[in-house]
Amino acid sequence: MNREQKDYILNFLEQGIRFDGRKLDEYRPIKIETGFSENAEGSAKVSIGDTIVLAGVKLSVGEPYPDTPNEGTMMINAELLPLSNPDFEPGPPGIQAIELARVVDRGIRESGSIDTKKLCIKKREKVWSITVDICPINDEGNLFDASTLAAVVALKNTKFPSYDGDVIDYKKKTKDSLPLKKLPVSCTVIKIDNYFIVDPTPEEEKKVDSRLTVEVEEDGTLCALQKGGDKPLTAEDIDKMVKIGIKKSKELRKLL
């Protein structure tokens, strides 16, 4: 990013607003649509401003991990589709996609969103396994928050297919939802110079000094954090960013 663009963004921040007219702690309009797919067991389309993310849930029956013989499994995968951003290239997930998937995964896993014990069919042999795939359609910034939101809403939208103990009949969906408990909300706060802003656009993301993704449970407990960006943060910075994250997560939670 060139000097002029940097100055442009900073000049606005000095006046207490963003270059697109938003307040520093203001999200773009958020839209949530569930069940765009009949083939997935659960699905959600989330848009934050012009960013659009699809998330789909597939269920299957498999073996549990040896260390958790009576618990179902969950995997979260993100594909940064080259369709969504001219900078993304075709091929296996790069580090950016891996980080995105792992941060969303940690928020959902560590908050205990899914009661994995209830996904056990037969101890040591058969458990339900959940896969959530995240696919951005248009990346106009803030994929972290959009992806967590899409994944959580898709999990809420999920219905078990019919299962007779041997084979799954994917054509028949039951009325049973996933055993969900506390759901995380993600708020990513970025620091540019001495300003803290949320829901960055690509122009702002390119100018990030540091980034902190804060995943929050309903009562304000933190369940996952991820620092990004090339510059370090002070303890005071982190406290301020977490405070913003908790405050904004309450607003976002109303959309769930």
Place this chain on the structure above:
Amino acid sequence: MAYNKRIDGRKFDETRPIEARVGVIKNSDGSAYFKMGKTTAYAAVYGPRGIHPKFLQNPRNGKLRCFYNMMPFSSMGERVRPGANRRAKEIAMVTEKALLPVIDLTEFPNSVVDVFIELPQTDAGTRCAGICAASMALADAGIPMKDMVASVSVGRVDDKLVVDLDYSEESYENGTVADIPTAIISRTGEISLLQMDGKLSRDDLKKAIEMAKKACSKIDKIQRDALKKKYEVKNE
């Protein structure tokens, strides 16, 4: 037993309900959404832009490059493993060939036009939906085009020729099935995609191609209407 009534109740020459929109992906230079029954496709065009590595550059002509991908949660049943498999690569290649005759990239030597096709939900006919979306996205991107391409699969289910097979027809078990994905160049009526699997007589192939042409002229109108709609002046 004869196939007297289609599983979903359509007429034999009737496509599934179609929805088409352009300009759905703002980051791209041109984009489209095409829905045919339960099969949905997005296409995004990026370019003309630089191509690397350098040996791929052609000083006489720009290059068209297509990619086809089913999203991991797109199909009924088990999850689709992400990444390009042999099937996806072949479909990307025939998609390129289906579109190439109508686009003119001579003004863009050493460059590439990338077309990314993504399928969030599939119920057969995915390469056809992808080509329909891609043709619209190329037009939306302002790529020089001589014509538009519409695509549909036709075929035979048991004793009947049908248009736009869905998955239940493609996997019909009480009789043999032939599935013929086609793409038709709208004004010349030329055929730029033709594949077939199953069993089919020479006569039936002739009839099936005529049915494809009719269905594609209907699809072509829907594609053009969607493109015009983007530039519609709304009177308030």
